[in-house]
Amino acid sequence: MSQHYLHRHLSPAVGEAQLQAYGQSQGVPPAAASDRLSAREIAFISARDSFYLASLTEAGAPYLQHRGGPVGFLRVLDEGTLGFADYGGNRQLLTAGHLRRDPRVALFLMDYAARRRLKIDGEAQVVPPADDPRLAVQLGPQAAGEVERLFRIRVEAFDWNCPQFITPRFTAAELEAQLRPLQQRIAALEEELQGLRWLRS
Numbered sequence: 001m002s003q004h005y006l007h008r009h010l011s012p013a014v015g016e017a018q019l020q021a022y023g024q025s026q027g028v029p030p031a032a033a034s035d036r037l038s039a040r041e042i043a044f045i046s047a048r049d050s051f052y053l054a055s056l057t058e059a060g061a062p063y064l065q066h067r068g069g070p071v072g073f074l075r076v077l078d079e080g081t082l083g084f085a086d087y088g089g090n091r092q093l094l095t096a097g098h099l100r101r102d103p104r105v106a107l108f109l110m111d112y113a114a115r116r117r118l119k120i121d122g123e124a125q126v127v128p129p130a131d132d133p134r135l136a137v138q139l140g141p142q143a144a145g146e147v148e149r150l151f152r153i154r155v156e157a158f159d160w161n162c163p164q165f166i167t168p169r170f171t172a173a174e175l176e177a178q179l180r181p182l183q184q185r186i187a188a189l190e191e192e193l194q195g196l197r198w199l200r201s
Contacts, residue, residue, distance in 0.1 A: 004034065117166065
């Protein structure tokens with residue numbers, strides 16, 4: 001866990017819970033500069049086709065939603081900035097509305113097949129495409145439909161979780177890649193079997 005992530009999340013209440021459960025608590029590390037994404041994080045983010053995005057209402061209630069798209073739709077703009085294009089949906093604009101009052105967000109990215117997960121804290125901004133044509137070109141279009149808004153996220157901290165208790169799951173594309181050699185082998189054996197039957201006839 002990064003020192004900056006620990007500094008943000010290891011609150012006094014967390015220390016109290018640790019003390020009650022284990023008889024001791026971790027010390028809070030000193031404040032550090034915002035985390036910078038390394039090649040490892042950039043590769044992981046670029047390979048995802050979905051993530052979960054949490055924001056806060058004006059009353060402080062958490063709101064969580066799923067975001068999906070083509071692989072790489074969540075773009076790494078630089079070592080401290082992410083972005084993605086937003087297309088027309090149910091027209092509720094809950095996340096976009098929350099960010100008008102509180103820019104804080106949390107992203108949760110999963111790789112179920114490899115049992116890896118990455119948590120990212122950040123501050124998000126909603127940008128009309130006409131206000132930043134260069135960003136609009138960087139982020140879209142990646143899917144059918146018109147881009148309605150852009151999200152730019154400044155990364156504050158991130159943390160890799162351990163793989164314990166992650167149940168492996170596989171996408172159709174991942175299963176197809178795994179099954180292709182077996183299907184080819186089956187086809188070859190069927191062809192060989194057909195040849196043997198022809199020799200016997």
